[in-house]
Amino acid sequence: MKKVKRILNKEDSDNPYKVKKEREKRLLSNLNNPVIRNLLSFEIPIDLVLDNATIHSSELSMAVFKILNINPIFLPIRSPDLNPIEDLWGMIKDRIYKTYYTSLDELITIFEKAFEEFVVRESLYENWIKDMV
Structure with a gap:
């Protein structure tokens, strides 16, 4: 007690x-x-x-x-279209869903490669800025 x-x-x-x-x-x-x-x-x-x-x-x-x-x-509130990171996560999820993997390590590697590939695209940020102006 x-x-x-x-x-x-x-x-x-x-x-x-x-x-x-x-x-x-x-x-x-x-x-x-x-x-x-x-x-x-x-x-x-x-x-x-x-x-x-x-x-x-x-x-x-x-x-x-x-x-x-x-x-x-x-x-x-409820405006994911204004948040550019949502586009990035969508592209990464699409890549992961379309890739076959057999272990957690493979999944992590796929995620890291997709993230590195997509995050360097300045167009994601630039397009978001253009849309806001």
């Missing part, structure tokens, strides 16, 4: 929620270290396009974005 009370009170050190919160706290503490903050002050601002996944707009994510000088740009 004591263990149940500790878990309910989030006092148990094995409690996943408590472990997660402790990790978040340590991450923010490390990023707020004066030495790291000084190094990050020289970084140029970055615009990062994100979908509306909950984790992208969490308090922790927003705090990390601010520290790292990242400007999050959130896409409208």
Whole structure:
């Protein structure tokens, strides 16, 4: 009964929620270290396009974005056509579905080759930018 009370009170050190919160706290503490903050002050601002996944707009994510000088740009809900990475994943999935493989290592190799082949195509990004303008 004591263990149940500790878990309910989030006092148990094995409690996943408590472990997660402790990790978040340590991450923010490390990023707020004066030495790291000084190094990050020289970084140029970055615009990062994100979908509306909950984790992208969490308090922790927003705090990390601010520290790292990242400007999050959130896409409208249910608009995968505006996210160029969706096109890349579609092309990779198509390649994987059309290829015969017998092991996980083969699947990983196929994925890596397809990713390297498709990701170097600047046209994915360029076409997305043209469509947005």
